[in-house]
Each structure stands twice: as C-alpha cells, then as structure tokens.
Amino acid sequence: MSKYWSEAIQSLTPYVPGEQPKGSNIIKLNTNENPFPPSPMVLEAIHQFDTDRLRLYPDPDASALKLSLAEHFNVKANQVFVGNGSDEVLAHTFMAFFRQPQPLLMPDISYSFYDVYCNLYGIEAKHIPLQDNFCIVLDDYAQANGGIIFANPNAPTGRALTLEKIEALLQRNTETVVVVDEAYVDFGAQTAINLVDKYPNLLVIQTLSKSRSLAGMRVGFAIGSAELIEGLERVKNSFNSYPLDMLAQATAIAAIKDNDYFVETTQQIITMREWTNQQLQSLGFKIIPSKTNFVFASHRYIEAAELMGFLRTNQILVRHFSRPGINNHLRITIGTEAEMQAMIDCLKRHPDIISL
Amino acid sequence: MSKYWSEAIQSLTPYVPGEQPKGSNIIKLNTNENPFPPSPMVLEAIHQFDTDRLRLYPDPDASALKLSLAEHFNVKANQVFVGNGSDEVLAHTFMAFFRQPQPLLMPDISYSFYDVYCNLYGIEAKHIPLQDNFCIVLDDYAQANGGIIFANPNAPTGRALTLEKIEALLQRNTETVVVVDEAYVDFGAQTAINLVDKYPNLLVIQTLSKSRSLAGMRVGFAIGSAELIEGLERVKNSFNSYPLDMLAQATAIAAIKDNDYFVETTQQIITMREWTNQQLQSLGFKIIPSKTNFVFASHRYIEAAELMGFLRTNQILVRHFSRPGINNHLRITIGTEAEMQAMIDCLKRHPDIISL
The missing domain is CATH 3.40.640.10 (Type I PLP-dependent aspartate aminotransferase-like (Major domain))
Incomplete structure (x- = not known):
C-alpha cells in the first residue's frame, strides 16, 4: 500500500507464475516448458544475426x-x-x-x-x-x-x-x-x-x-x-x-x-504423455484425458499437496494449485523420457505408494 | 471502428513512431538511434548464450x-x-x-x-x-x-x-x-x-x-x-x-x-553534436542547445517541411513534427561522422542555401 499508487492498484492481486528455480539438478515439470531445445534453425538465426x-x-x-x-x-x-x-x-x-x-x-x-x-x-x-x-x-x-x-x-x-x-x-x-x-x-x-x-x-x-x-x-x-x-x-x-x-x-x-522439427518434437511429447498417463494410473492416479504437454492427475488416496512436497524434496518440481475444486490435483509437465522415468521412479518410492 | 471493440478503443489515437525503412543506403537520422554498434560484450553475450x-x-x-x-x-x-x-x-x-x-x-x-x-x-x-x-x-x-x-x-x-x-x-x-x-x-x-x-x-x-x-x-x-x-x-x-x-x-x-565503451561512444556523439551545431549554424539554422543525441533546429528562411523533403529525396531521413509550435523545426539524430558530413553536404546543395 502506498499513497502514491492509483487507487485501483491497491486492490490488484497479480498473477503468480510457476517457480523458476535458479539452481541446476532440478527436474522442472512445473511450468509446461518443452523438454526439447528450439529448432536448430533458431540457433542458426541467433548466430547469423548481425548484432x-x-x-x-x-x-x-x-x-x-x-x-x-x-x-x-x-x-x-x-x-x-x-x-x-x-x-x-x-x-x-x-x-x-x-x-x-x-x-x-x-x-x-x-x-x-x-x-x-x-x-x-x-x-x-x-x-x-x-x-x-x-x-x-x-x-x-x-x-x-x-x-x-x-x-x-x-x-x-x-x-x-x-x-x-x-x-x-x-x-x-x-x-x-x-x-x-x-x-x-x-x-x-x-x-x-x-x-x-x-x-x-x-x-x-x-x-x-x-x-x-x-x-x-x-x-x-x-x-x-x-x-x-x-x-x-x-x-x-x-x-x-x-x-x-x-x-x-x-x-x-x-x-x-522448421515445421518438420515441430511435428517430430510435439509427437514425441504426445507419446511420452500417454506413457506417463499409463504409469501414473498404475500407481493409483486418476487421469484427466489431456491434449496438452501436461497431465492433470489426482491420486486415489494420497493428497496432492503431500505428493508435490515429496517430489520437491527429491528435486522434482510439479505444479499444485490451492484453489478449491482442483487442490487435490497435480499438474505435471511432460519432460524428457529420462525426466518422466525419474518422476515415476520417485513416486514409486513414496511410502504410501510402496504400501499400495 | 468496430462493434466488437471496447468503446474507449474507438477514440484511441495511437503513437506513431519514426519510420523504420527496410531498404539500405539510407542515412537514418530520424529515430535517435546510436550510430555505434552495441558494446563487443553484447555480441559476446549473444554468441556465448546456450540457446x-x-x-x-x-x-x-x-x-x-x-x-x-x-x-x-x-x-x-x-x-x-x-x-x-x-x-x-x-x-x-x-x-x-x-x-x-x-x-x-x-x-x-x-x-x-x-x-x-x-x-x-x-x-x-x-x-x-x-x-x-x-x-x-x-x-x-x-x-x-x-x-x-x-x-x-x-x-x-x-x-x-x-x-x-x-x-x-x-x-x-x-x-x-x-x-x-x-x-x-x-x-x-x-x-x-x-x-x-x-x-x-x-x-x-x-x-x-x-x-x-x-x-x-x-x-x-x-x-x-x-x-x-x-x-x-x-x-x-x-x-x-x-x-x-x-x-x-x-x-x-x-x-x-561495459562502462568504458559507453563513456567513449557517448563522448564521441557529444563531440559530433557540437560539430553538427556549428555546421548547421553556418548554413543559417537556429539551434536549441541540446544535451541529447539529436539537434532541434529551424532554418532562418527555409521551411522545415521543405528541408525534410529535400533530405529525404537524397536518402537522408530526419524527423519533422506537424504539431503547431514546432512544425518549423527538424529533429536531426547525431549519426556517424560520415553521416553528419553527408547530411551537411546535402543541405549545402539545397538551392535556397546555395543562394544565401
């Protein structure tokens, strides 16, 4: 609050984007980023650019x-x-x-x-x-x-x-x-x-x-x-x-x-999404059918906030929304094959999932 | 106008930036751009960037x-x-x-x-x-x-x-x-x-x-x-x-x-501005003392719009504002030594300046 602000600014509730951690060694499945780098043509455009x-x-x-x-x-x-x-x-x-x-x-x-x-x-x-x-x-x-x-x-x-x-x-x-x-x-x-x-x-x-x-x-x-x-x-x-x-x-x-690269990488993400869905279902998750580069999932027995915290402790970030109606869901971005495998392997180590 | 626009949009009068011509061979003194390229450190930052x-x-x-x-x-x-x-x-x-x-x-x-x-x-x-x-x-x-x-x-x-x-x-x-x-x-x-x-x-x-x-x-x-x-x-x-x-x-x-580069290039622009001022004055311009990378000048006898058009015909762009009070002035960005020399040489060829 400040007397210098326009009145309407006092009541703004800004958007909070997903966390952008600065460290490495983190598996980042929280902001729906693409696991593939941009097309090689993008790299070329940058390097050929006359600065x-x-x-x-x-x-x-x-x-x-x-x-x-x-x-x-x-x-x-x-x-x-x-x-x-x-x-x-x-x-x-x-x-x-x-x-x-x-x-x-x-x-x-x-x-x-x-x-x-x-x-x-x-x-x-x-x-x-x-x-x-x-x-x-x-x-x-x-x-x-x-x-x-x-x-x-x-x-x-x-x-x-x-x-x-x-x-x-x-x-x-x-x-x-x-x-x-x-x-x-x-x-x-x-x-x-x-x-x-x-x-x-x-x-x-x-x-x-x-x-x-x-x-x-x-x-x-x-x-x-x-x-x-x-x-x-x-x-x-x-x-x-x-x-x-x-x-x-x-x-x-x-x-x-670079349309070929676009088609190939999106197809790979779709394939990885379907694999992730199957894996999550086998671990007791309910899945909403997704046409995106993320899955929205809730576990049958374990609270989403608990699972988010568990993954986070293991250096894996996923997104959890506190809004009622969706606060028992996780939004998990589709990463690389290795990242999704690591995420699934991590969930398999959760005590309540082991005991299922 | 469109029935789909919010009402206030109908009466907006957007800002019109200075022209960005797409051709080359134009001496561009119309948008107060710096004649020097960015610091070599900028180039390095781009080329070292992990795309x-x-x-x-x-x-x-x-x-x-x-x-x-x-x-x-x-x-x-x-x-x-x-x-x-x-x-x-x-x-x-x-x-x-x-x-x-x-x-x-x-x-x-x-x-x-x-x-x-x-x-x-x-x-x-x-x-x-x-x-x-x-x-x-x-x-x-x-x-x-x-x-x-x-x-x-x-x-x-x-x-x-x-x-x-x-x-x-x-x-x-x-x-x-x-x-x-x-x-x-x-x-x-x-x-x-x-x-x-x-x-x-x-x-x-x-x-x-x-x-x-x-x-x-x-x-x-x-x-x-x-x-x-x-x-x-x-x-x-x-x-x-x-x-x-x-x-x-x-x-x-x-x-x-790169502060050294910044200090050196701004100083060169200041030096070139003062040179340009002198030259313009010797051609019959009145100059406003400038602390910027442009000069704001009006000719004692020749209309600004005429001079802008003349320079433009000779592939030199300067800015002219139609607003009353300043519509007899030209805003001329300080370019390189060669560009300013070319601009002054061009003005010297204007029939009404030749005859002064």
Whole structure:
C-alpha cells in the first residue's frame, strides 16, 4: 500500500507464475516448458544475426514475422497480431474487447491470469462452472455477455473441446468477441483458426512458448478478422510501439519455418504423455484425458499437496494449485523420457505408494 | 471502428513512431538511434548464450539485470524496475500512479507518447506551456495535480533542466509522483537518480536504447523508492509476467557492464553534436542547445517541411513534427561522422542555401 499508487492498484492481486528455480539438478515439470531445445534453425538465426543492427529499433510491426505466421496458417497478414508472449496478447485483448457493459464469461477453472486481467482493467467476470469431470459446457455460455474466453485445451485440466462445439457457440454468439486461447493446441487438439474467416468475432491466441520450445524469447500471436486485429493494434500502439525485439522476431520466424522439427518434437511429447498417463494410473492416479504437454492427475488416496512436497524434496518440481475444486490435483509437465522415468521412479518410492 | 471493440478503443489515437525503412543506403537520422554498434560484450553475450535454454521461461523478475543496474547506480535492487523498453515502463507508470482525481501535469511540448497513455488509461492531462525558448519552467507546476511528468532533457527540443530546479520542484511537490524521463540524459545532462533516496515520490526512467546502442533489444528501467517500484511490479505482474526475454536480459547486463565503451561512444556523439551545431549554424539554422543525441533546429528562411523533403529525396531521413509550435523545426539524430558530413553536404546543395 502506498499513497502514491492509483487507487485501483491497491486492490490488484497479480498473477503468480510457476517457480523458476535458479539452481541446476532440478527436474522442472512445473511450468509446461518443452523438454526439447528450439529448432536448430533458431540457433542458426541467433548466430547469423548481425548484432551491429541492435543499435536500431526493431520493425515495430514485426511484418516479416506476421507474414511467416500468415503463410503458415493460410490467412492474410492483416489477420495476424503478435505480442510479447501470449500473456501480452491476452492483456491487450481484454483491453480492446472486453471492457463492456455485460460481464465476460469464462470457465470457473481455467488460466488464472484471466481474472487478473479483469481486475487490472475493471472488467466484471462471470465464471461458468465446469462439469464434475472438468469438461467445459459451451451450452452454458448462451446468455448475455460482453465477451467469452476459454482455453482449448483448457488449463490446468488439459481437456479439449471439439471444433464442432466451438462452431456451435460461434453460431449462437455473434455480437461479442469469442477468444479461444490455444496455448496448448498443438499437442493433440483442433485449432479454431480455420473458422476466423467465417466468424469475424473469433480471435484465436497461440504462443511459441510451448510447442515451439521458445518460452525464453516471449512470442505469442493472435489470428482473427482484420477488424479484431486492428483493435489490438490500436491498443498495442498506444502502449508500446516495439514489444518484440529483433532477436525475438528472428528466432520466432526460424521456429515457425522448421515445421518438420515441430511435428517430430510435439509427437514425441504426445507419446511420452500417454506413457506417463499409463504409469501414473498404475500407481493409483486418476487421469484427466489431456491434449496438452501436461497431465492433470489426482491420486486415489494420497493428497496432492503431500505428493508435490515429496517430489520437491527429491528435486522434482510439479505444479499444485490451492484453489478449491482442483487442490487435490497435480499438474505435471511432460519432460524428457529420462525426466518422466525419474518422476515415476520417485513416486514409486513414496511410502504410501510402496504400501499400495 | 468496430462493434466488437471496447468503446474507449474507438477514440484511441495511437503513437506513431519514426519510420523504420527496410531498404539500405539510407542515412537514418530520424529515430535517435546510436550510430555505434552495441558494446563487443553484447555480441559476446549473444554468441556465448546456450540457446537450448530458450525452451525455458526467462527469470520473470530479471533479478540479475536488476542487480547489475542497482550496482551501477548505487541503489538497492528493490529500487529498480525493468521493462520492455522505457515505453513499457512509462505505460505501467501511468497505470500505477497517474490515474488520480487531479490532472497529470506535463509540458505542452514533450514526448508525444505521454498523451497517448493518458488517452489509453483515461487520465486527464494538463499541458503546461514551455517558454518561447522551449525551456520547461518548473515553477509553473506548483498547482494541484495527480502527478507530474517531464523529460529531461526534453524531447524533441533537447533542452535540459538543472538538478537544482528538479530538486526545488520535489521540495514543493511531495504528495504526488514526479517522473523524470531521462531517455537522453547520458548525452550531457544530470541524472536525478541520486535524489531517489531523499524523495520517495520521485521516479527516474531511463532506457538502453540510446546511450547503450541497444534499441533493437527493448530494455528500459525505472529507479525510485521501493514503494514506487512495488506499485510498478504489481501492474507488471497483472499484465505480463515475463516482459524481458532471455537474450534481452543477457545483452542488457553486458551493455551495462561495459562502462568504458559507453563513456567513449557517448563522448564521441557529444563531440559530433557540437560539430553538427556549428555546421548547421553556418548554413543559417537556429539551434536549441541540446544535451541529447539529436539537434532541434529551424532554418532562418527555409521551411522545415521543405528541408525534410529535400533530405529525404537524397536518402537522408530526419524527423519533422506537424504539431503547431514546432512544425518549423527538424529533429536531426547525431549519426556517424560520415553521416553528419553527408547530411551537411546535402543541405549545402539545397538551392535556397546555395543562394544565401
């Protein structure tokens, strides 16, 4: 608290990201990072970069990156918005579209940053309960709203919706913006990008942090109608002309270009996820079917907080949320084969699992 | 305009940055970039960087960078805030401190992004006129306010205030935040950083884009009391947890470390500025005394717009503002010796200057 702060700042509850430990020898399965390094083309882009150019401002419009995303997704360049990670893209989205007289609809369990943005921009949120099995029921969103946002697959549950259900929502809900946050879509779900030409109120947000192994460079993007993209550009150009530095732009272009590497590494993660699911089930865990690079699991007998602490003692970090409804679950990122084996081996040493 | 936009977005007038031409063979004196490449240590930091780490999120707190800035400026690490360029730092500053019942005071001629932030966040601005000689008169700021912001040296005039005048303002104005935007301070003005321990309402904002030749990497920072920095962190952590990518953090640390290079290159720019001033005066220009890496000049007989167009035809870009009061001035960035010679030689070929 400070007399110097704007009044609304006093009541902000900032988002708390997963821990980024500085030591090594830690198996880090807590922030959904990709276990594979970025494409070799990213390394090449960095090493070939003429660093003398860093004295200049980057392209404020990131035109080359937009073009590369537009080609990749078969849309026009003016249907692409880029930002400093999908978090910045989301922040501008809330500012541009969701400050409306009616409340914003979102699942009661989802990416917890959504509520933080609402708080920051004074947006009223209405939380729609998930089903008991953690499914999002889009039929429940047929009500007056100032916008709709959900993650597909959802976080931290990992559950995905079909494109048919999303299109049915878009057919009903034509007057406010519908945002599909697809941070994890590349691990087995269907993207809604192919619907943007049909529904001018649809905005799809993705990131290069997960499936492109580029969390360290902070690049996210949105794809939608030119009209929605223009709204985002207006906010961005009223906030920071140059959110993506030269190396972020160059590495993102390289990562998008190397599609073979992307397909191969995401497939390996999917394979490792299914192996991890089987192993966890054999140790007494209940698993939510995941289309992401993490599994969301609860043990039949042992509390999640206890298991998180046990893994942590053994230098393995997983994420646990204290929020009621999900506080008996662990969110475990899919790491390398060796990391997942180590995590499973560690759980097997837990006294209550040994005795099962 | 779009029915999908939040109402306030319809009336935004975004900031327009100086042109970033994509061709080469252009002498670019329009966006106050440093003519020298970044320190060789920056190059080394990039080439030694383990790119495999880019799969991980960066340190959300940029602790190593904050520490390096804290040591450099002899303050505590909790007195340092970092952001994606000083534009992002400024945006968060307006959000954190300036949404107040009283208007924000600022010079009527200054960095034009200030008005854009006011528009974005619904802040009322009160513009205090400069003197005819473009001096900021801080005595005029002794009035009810919800905050005060000015650039020192001011942009685009280049004029600097003394530290005594700034401290006199701080002695009078203790209840609202005073922001000194020191983007250009390293080219001959006095920083107010040494006053932050004495005045808890003082926030000093600087950038690595100008004097550290790092515009391409987008790193800015603020130094102030722990209480003001906490306000900024609350906004930042409600907006984007990771605004600085790994390479931005690494290159910024390298740039701060190489103080000898910084001192040498800024001194060369100052020398070149004084040479440019003399040359321009000999061609019939009136010069505002500049403590920045640009000169703000008007010709005694020839209109600024005409001269800008003439230089542009000859592949030399300088900045011209259409705003009344300064629309007969050119803002000319100090480039290399060869670039400044080329710019002066070009002006000498203007028909109306030949005939003088």
